Amino acid sequence: MFSYTRISAITSVALLLASFTNAQFGPSQCARNYTVKPGDVCDAISAAQHSSTFQLANANKGVIDANCTNLQVGEIICLGLLGKDCTDTTVVGGSNCEAITTNAGIPLSTLLHNNPNVLDGCTNIYPEEVLCTSGALFDYTV
Ligand SMILES: *[C@@H]1O[C@H](CO)[C@@H](O)[C@H](O)[C@H]1NC(C)=O
Ligand SMILES: *[C@@H]1O[C@H](CO)[C@@H](O)[C@H](O)[C@H]1NC(C)=O
Numbered sequence: 001m002f003s004y005t006r007i008s009a010i011t012s013v014a015l016l017l018a019s020f021t022n023a024q025f026g027p028s029q030c031a032r033n034y035t036v037k038p039g040d041v042c043d044a045i046s047a048a049q050h051s052s053t054f055q056l057a058n059a060n061k062g063v064i065d066a067n068c069t070n071l072q073v074g075e076i077i078c079l080g081l082l083g084k085d086c087t088d089t090t091v092v093g094g095s096n097c098e099a100i101t102t103n104a105g106i107p108l109s110t111l112l113h114n115n116p117n118v119l120d121g122c123t124n125i126y127p128e129e130v131l132c133t134s135g136a137l138f139d140y141t142v
Helices: 013-022 042-049 053-059 097-104 108-114
Strands: 030-035 076-081 089-091 130-132
Touching: 030 042, 042 053, 042 076, 042 089, 042 130, 053 076, 053 130, 089 097, 097 108, 108 130
Parallel strands: none
Antiparallel strands: 030 076, 089 130
16 A cells, blocks of 8 residues: 555655665656655645656655655655656545546546556555546556
């Protein structure tokens, strides 16, 4: 799950430097930045900043771990990469993919394309998850 875990309050310069070193994408590839605040968790950042759960993880590969347990207060993270920054998002809540696609006016294939973490049958979405609901297609594979 990409949620629920509270970040530690102490910022470690060493950890920050280590995370920048391991980052797959550099600052010049980032369309939008965000500075981590006390109490932030990834899915809450995703919801407030309109960056899907997948997009936030993808834009911070090598920086944020798989379960989002290593956010550091004051750390600058990337909300979306240049050319693949979906800002049309929705929080799953009690909804399902059929309702989400109907509301967004997009086919299921578009939802699945833009949210590669969602399984074909849409069986693995969860309430705090943030999905890209854009009608445009974003290529997260490159
Ligand atoms: C994001 O932050 C980095 C590091 O401070 C900076 O180099 C970059 O220009 C910023 N990008 C945007 C889009 O603000
Ligand atoms: C992430 O959390 C899940 C569920 O708690 C756990 O099974 C999994 O091992 C964790 N993954 C990592 C990389 O820590």
